């Protein structure tokens with residue numbers, strides 16, 4: 001489903017070019033549950049943004065479901081994203097003027113779902129992350145961990161084919177983290193949704209069946225693991 | 229140093245009043261190193277914002293170094309904050325148009341420190357959190373964990389009397405977390421800086437000598453612990 005070859009990403013800086021990704025090659029099959037770990041600044045979010053079609057590589061290729069993503073126009077890329085991908089951002093990226101419900105309903109609207117149905121589906125997803133009673137709060141009226149859970153619910157709402165989650169439990173206590181990870185595991189197991197999850201916590205990575213480790217823009221380890 | 233009595237905080241919502249804090253009474257002595265834990269939404273950040281003089285309680289009293297904080301004007305509160313308090317926000321709150329260096333130097337400027345000296349001190353603090361080579365990057369040119377470390381460096385730069393850190397390692401891998409926690413421990417041990425730190429990770433809380441647990445806007449546990 002996902003195939004990258006010699007993927008590179010450069011950022012121009014005042015001091016010259018910084019190579020955030022220095023040649024990553026790997027494959028992820030449909031239905032896999034993959035964890036990504038590595039030091040702060042090692043290139044994990046940069047990699048996730050490329051896989052999530054939010055950015056383009058400087059060099060190398062990315063094939064998603066057989067399509068060469070580098071050859072698509074911005075419009076085609078946006079359509080692909082809306083149809084196939086759910087993304088939980090490290091910084092949440094919620095719309096501050098919308099309620100939790102409307103934030104979660106937004107991708108459903110882009111998918112052409114009618115008003116009544118998307119409100120029902122958004123409310124149901126908020127309940128699954130424990131925020132059923134907060135659906136009318138805006139982001140500023142929510143705690144950090146509640147905002148993170150709204151971002152998670154929004155990514156899951158359309159039941160996309162692939163979910164990219166960038167440190168989705170960083171602001172959650174252990175009980176709430178477990179609730180979220182059980183939800184991810186269930187979607188992967190029951191609906192075959194492919195999951196790629198960045199985390200720096202080993203007990204969160206343990207939910208996955210494969211762990212990829214980044215260091216200085218490269219993959220230094222890629223191991224199968226028994227899910228705990 | 230810190231004395232709160234029957235502290236309450238209400239938030240008006242469409243559905244009525246939500247009580248985020250429901251009567252918290254406790255004391256923190258100068259030089260203590262305290263961890264705060266509790267479920268997402270239990271009131272930790274609300275409590276920290278009151279202690280950090282960023283917000284006022286709805287009911288109850290807060291004495292900081294003997295002064296009744298509730299009786300101070302906004303200007304007096306701002307002056308007290310700048311002089312005595314460093315705050316690491318759960319959402320970082322960096323200024324997007326300033327470099328890491330200028331973000332960290334900002335409180336030094338408010339403290340009246342001259343341009344050359346504050347650039348040197350800001351650079352030194354960035355080096356202590358491992359970002360010496362990133363000082364000219366703006367927040368958008370930094371990873372999530374790097375932004376978090378800039379927020380930490382900024383709170384520490386003026387060597388304030390008290391540091392409130394709201395989930396400071398949420399985006400950091402274990403090695404970088406250890407670096408940050410060693411820095412906090414050192415400042416507490418060698419300079420007597422009072423530390424109040426919210427975390428949801430037990431091995432981060434283990435660096436502290438006391439652990440306070442919140443649930444539904446109340447303190448349900450307050451225990452001394454041997455630092456690990």
Ligand SMILES: Nc1ncnc2c1ncn2[C@@H]1O[C@H](COP(=O)(O)OP(=O)(O)OP(=O)(O)O)[C@@H](O)[C@H]1O
Nearest residue numbers: 141143144145146239248268269270271272273274
């Ligand atoms: N402006 C507001 N209006 C209404 N409710 C609010 C507002 N701000 C916070 N709340 C509510 O107050 C409660 C406590 O929020 P707080 O941010 O203190 O939680 P927290 O313990 O820091 O959680 P987390 O671990 O998720 O960061 C939450 O349930 C939140 O929804």
Ligand SMILES: Nc1ncnc2c1ncn2[C@@H]1O[C@H](COP(=O)(O)OP(=O)(O)OP(=O)(O)O)[C@@H](O)[C@H]1O
Nearest residue numbers: 011020040041042043044045046369371372373374
């Ligand atoms: N726009 C940019 N300009 C310059 N450098 C950048 C830019 N964006 C990211 N970087 C650098 O690229 C490197 C990788 O960033 P990335 O966000 O992928 O790291 P990460 O592994 O997600 O880290 P974290 O765990 O802290 O979130 C970092 O060292 C960062 O400073």
Ligand SMILES: [Mg+2]
Nearest residue numbers: 045090371372
């Ligand atoms: Mg990142």
Ligand SMILES: [Mg+2]
Nearest residue numbers: 143144273318
């Ligand atoms: Mg909080």
